[in-house]
Amino acid sequence: MSLPRSNYDPRRVCLNPFPNLDFHLGKCRRTIGVYIAGGLFALAHWLFLDVEVPSSHYHPPPDAPYDSAPVHVTFVDWVQGILSVLGFLVVNLIDKDRIKGEEAYADARAVWRTRLFLFIGFALMAGGLAGSVTILVLKYVVPSYPERFTYYSYANVSQNIAIMLSAVTLFLATVNLVPGSRKQYAVLIQ
Template sequence: MAKNLSMVVVKLTLRIFALANWTFLDAAILSAHAHAPYEEPQVPPPVHVSFVDWLPGICSLLGMIVINLIDKDRVQGHEDFGDARAVWRARLFLFIGFALMAGGLAGSVTVLVLKYILHHYTEQYTYYGYANVSQNVALMLSAIVLWISQSVSTEYEYTLSI
């Protein structure tokens, strides 16, 4: 029964991860194919998705990878790993992973506000910023679901400690 639960959690995580990246990819494709209004063909689109928009997602993705590569038993110090500083290093890398994810979310909100909202673009162009924020939120949610699923020992028991 626990294997069925873990498969459900993995499928849920993959769907959240895919939704996150497809949302931002949709905004990037829309931005690449944006054209001038038909009434004013000489006016170019005011804004496009650039490398600055990609950076928060890259930071969140790296943070998610770092968080889920760390063994939870090593962070809690349950097993003897031979090195006395192994627990400290695991916690440091876990902190770096969470810092990357928090930085990615903060960066996406900053890009949304500074690049899209303050310039009062239409809803067509502010969608690029909202897609960036939703990508980072979904990546964080996906990492949290994977982190919690690592602590499932039986179907009805969850250990929510770090």
């Protein structure tokens, strides 16, 4: 499928342009996005702490000869959340204007490195999600533990999904949708 030459921009990545969020959310787009991202990030960690605390404080009945809990939350369950948080930080510490490769940044290698770091950040988050699903299957579902123990891993998967959604929401909320706005601010400052 080819587009007419007047509508085609060879620098575009996607064939169809993304919707204009400024039109739908108005001036409060950035504020709303930051609050939603913060809420998702807090929800993610609340889900995991909701599992970690009961797991660490589980006591067997007094007449049990040994710990009757078949499984506990260990460091293996923490690793996926740590990877997702690192990916979240990498993705949202990147200068969004460098990703676009505008004329203000003439160094093509800087644009390439920025896109590589963005990929690494999303790869860290995807690795965290894949690891949490793997732990869910191998540690909790295959041995067929009772439902109260498999909830440990469901919360871990939910934590990683919420962190990914938070990272994407914050990234989209803080991206500069107005082209050349940094140049306009530089002119206003001078």
